[in-house]
Amino acid sequence: MLETPPVWFILLAFLAALGPLVFIHEYGHYIVGRWFGVGAETFSIGFGKEIAGWTDKRGTRWKVGWLPLGGYVKFAGDMDPASMGKDLDKLSLEERARSFHAKPVWQRALVVAAGPIANFLLAILIFAAFIAVYGAPRTPAVVAAVLPGSPAAAAGLRPGDEIIAANGTAIAGFDTLSDYARLRPGEAIRLTFVRDGQTREASTRLATVIEGDRFGGKFRVGRLGIGSGKLVYEKVGPLELLPEAVRVTGRVLDSTATGLWQILTGRRPLTELGGPIKMAQVAGQVASIGMFEFVQMLAFFSINLGFINLLPVPMLDGGHLALYAVEAARRRPLGAQAQEWLFRGGLAALLTLMLVATFNDLGSIGLWQTLGRLLG
Incomplete structure (x- = not known):
């Protein structure tokens, strides 16, 4: 069993793992948005008050927030935190040309999907590098x-x-x-x-x-x-590196989806659902082993981040994609009130999930046992 590293080391490893993954995810949104001519007002790693930042020549504010639990890109035309387009008719022609919500639905869908795809691509590249050095894993x-x-x-x-x-x-x-x-x-x-x-x-x-x-x-x-x-490692040719890396990524993605489904259907206990504290603990433990294992862990974290964001829950990328699919089928978006209620429901679901995960995380570090001894 791995020993728990010092708290400072865990926090450092957590930031070293989460920061690049969030950046890659948000940069996927950002770069595809730029390709389609969407203006970006803010690119933030972390939430809350800005602790560092700068503004580039395009007017995008790049910043770091004090709470390092995610990030976001605020595109021109995003009227609220749920990224809902409102009052587009009040924008000038120049503003509409840069507005995210004035773009065709297929372009908006690609911009949204680009975040999770960037996470998957990162994992594929990491696995390809390891396969090139050590070979493809086989059982x-x-x-x-x-x-x-x-x-x-x-x-x-x-x-x-x-x-x-x-x-x-x-x-x-x-x-x-x-x-x-x-x-x-x-x-x-x-x-x-x-x-x-x-x-x-x-x-x-x-x-x-x-x-x-x-x-x-x-x-x-x-x-x-x-x-x-x-488990054995089999050498493969250069042309086989990416296909093998894609297969490994697919297996990890399938395992992640299966595990979540088993938790939701009761075949696995809810205690297996972890959150940021558990992620930090794992990052610290793996980083204490070595850089090889830490980079490999980044690939698994990246796949999980991409997968979670594709869940069809409003407030997540998958929820936006589901709404765009409805919009494409109906040839018009859902009404503003319907979208608002959906996003409220999605926010409630995410908060509930975070509460359960945090409860499990605190249990995994022994907090509930300690409280029980103190109160018993």
């Missing part, structure tokens, strides 16, 4: 152990066998095999595997395991009953 579908009485034992599988197909579907690695089995509880399966250089086949029926969630719900998952082999 071959090689049997490391066979559970007695399992479907794998019934099929006659042995340690060292490499499974290459299931019911004719190619198996790229252990994760692919695990996902394939998990979705098919109780189903018959024909395995193609390699043993001592020879390709063989065997049939069995997957086991059914009943798992539950915190709401009392039950669901069935399939099990083959084998243990995975070791």
Whole structure:
């Protein structure tokens, strides 16, 4: 278990991690907005009172706020914190030309989507650099152990066998095999595997395991009953670096989405939901190991930041994109009152999420146990 570094080191690591990620995210919005001729009034890293800043020749105020928990770009035409366009008819022709909300809906959508995309691109570049140096991560579908009485034992599988197909579907690695089995509880399966250089086949029926969630719900998952082999790193050619990095990013994104869905559906406890304090704690611990691990952690944080911002919740980028989709379908935006209520609901949802995450974070550092001892 990693030791907790000093508080000053945790704060420094947190700022070193969050600052660049927020900058990359907001710069994605900013640069695409510039391409479409949108004026930017403010580019802020952090919220609250400005502690440092300057104004460039385009009139954009670049600043750092005292609360380093995010950032924003205030485009010309943003009339309120929810980035809602109002009273566009009162703008002059020159102001309308620079106004974000006067742009076509597809341009606004690209500007909004550019933030999360920038986070994903950063992760891809980091992973590509690591793959170039160390190779692509692989967990071959090689049997490391066979559970007695399992479907794998019934099929006659042995340690060292490499499974290459299931019911004719190619198996790229252990994760692919695990996902394939998990979705098919109780189903018959024909395995193609390699043993001592020879390709063989065997049939069995997957086991059914009943798992539950915190709401009392039950669901069935399939099990083959084998243990995975070791993670290996395989050298790839220069033309394969970006595709491999994209695949790694996709797997992390899929894992993030699955984890959140399992929390929302009760299959994982709410205590696994973390916030800024937990993020700072992880950043400090990983930074104490070394720069290699810290940069790798940045890629995971960047993916999570991009994913969270794409959730279809008003106040987030995904909420704006959902409204633009409605606008494109209706050929006119929702009414101002409807948008305002949606943004209020989104703000309430985000505040609730932050409260739960902060409660969990404070628990993870032992605050509730300490209070219990003091009051007990």
